[in-house]
Amino acid sequence: xxxxxxxxxTVILAIAVTATPAAAGHGNKxxxxxxxxxxxxxxxxxxxxxxxxAASFGRAQLDRTDITMSTGGSDLHVYDASYSGxxxxxxxxxxRNWLNGKCDHMDxxxxxxxxxxxxxxxxxxxxxxxxxxSGGLGHRYKSTDSNNNSCMRDEIWPRYLDTHDIDAVNAVx
Amino acid sequence: xxGAVALVLAGAGAWLLWxxxxxxxxxxxxxxxxxxxTFEVSEQDHITGEERLAAVRxxxxxxxxxxxxxxxxxxDDLVPESEPHxxxxxxxxxxxxxxxxxxxxxxxGLNLPxxxx
Numbered sequence: 174x175x176x177x178x179x180x181x182x183t184v185i186l187a188i189a190v191t192a193t194p195a196a197a198g199h200g201n202k203x204x205x206x207x208x209x210x211x212x213x214x215x216x217x218x219x220x221x222x223x224x225x226x227a228a229s230f231g232r233a234q235l236d237r238t239d240i241t242m243s244t245g246g247s248d249l250h251v252y253d254a255s256y257s258g259x260x261x262x263x264x265x266x267x268x269r270n271w272l273n274g275k276c277d278h279m280d281x282x283x284x285x286x287x288x289x290x291x292x293x294x295x296x297x298x299x300x301x302x303x304x305x306x307s308g309g310l311g312h313r314y315k316s317t318d319s320n321n322n323s324c325m326r327d328e329i330w331p332r333y334l335d336t337h338d339i340d341a342v343n344a345v346x
Numbered sequence: 347x348x349g350a351v352a353l354v355l356a357g358a359g360a361w362l363l364w365x366x367x368x369x370x371x372x373x374x375x376x377x378x379x380x381x382x383x384t385f386e387v388s389e390q391d392h393i394t395g396e397e398r399l400a401a402v403r404x405x406x407x408x409x410x411x412x413x414x415x416x417x418x419x420x421x422d423d424l425v426p427e428s429e430p431h432x433x434x435x436x437x438x439x440x441x442x443x444x445x446x447x448x449x450x451x452x453x454x455g456l457n458l459p460x461x462x463x
Contacts, residue, residue, distance in 0.1 A: 210436075268460050268462065269390065269459040269460055270443060270459070271385045271390075271443065271447050271458035271459045271460060272385065272398070272402065272420055272423060272424070272443050272446075272447075273423055273424060273460055274390055274393075274396065274398065277460075
């Protein structure tokens with residue numbers, strides 16, 4: 174299933190729970206806002222081994238930016254479970270500053286139902302993608318990632334943030 | 347009867363929670379609230395940084411006099427680094443955004459993210 178569908182499902186679910194999906198554009202327009210500081214605590218919550226691999230890999234990718242990742246419960250909470258939605262992963266801002274749009278708390282969720290049977294490489298790509306959202310990144314498309322090397326891409330599953338992604342995160346934190 | 351009692355209690359609660367030094371009515375309230383609407387929950391995904399800055403600047407000039415210091419803190423948070431501005435601590439910034447946010451929700455009847463009134 175395409176990541177565009179995932180994005181649409183994410184928005185619908187986020188509206189349903191009155192939380193905002195953390196999908197920010199690479200340009201000037203922030204759709205959900207970047208994190209509110211450059212020190213991000215990560216708390217994982219009884220993850221499967223695949224989910225744990227995704228979280229570790231995603232965290233390491235975001236650590237390549239100016240954001241310093243640490244362990245703790247004050248910023249990012251990571252979950253995995255069999256969710257009914259048509260999305261592989263989801264990042265939602267649960268506490269956003271009304272003035273500047275920056276996000277204090279986010280939930281990252283991996284959908285084991287749709288990821289079932291996928292290799293570690295796919296899980297790592299998913300981790301990179303969702304943690305990228307938590308850094309304020311939005312989706313990228315073939316037109317803006319012609320060398321197919323960003324995990325923020327739709328449709329394909331690269332495992333790494335590329336230099337454009339890293340620059341975009343660093344510009345907002 | 348129960349409805350009337352609930353209405354009275356709600357009114358009393360609102361009166362008790364309203365900051366003593368802030369007005370419920372002031373001359374530029376319409377302009378203040380119109381610009382504050384930029385920050386409503388439903389608008390957050392659609393507004394740019396420039397639009398945020400323009401709206402909060404407009405709110406600052408139309409806010410009640412008693413809220414001017416707080417509005418200055420909010421404007422300074424959004425101005426580009428290249429422009430002169432002051433910094434406050436993260437705790438103070440949080441306190442100010444909650445104070446102004448709660449005032450906006452009560453005075454203008456708006457719903458802002460992460461503000462509970």
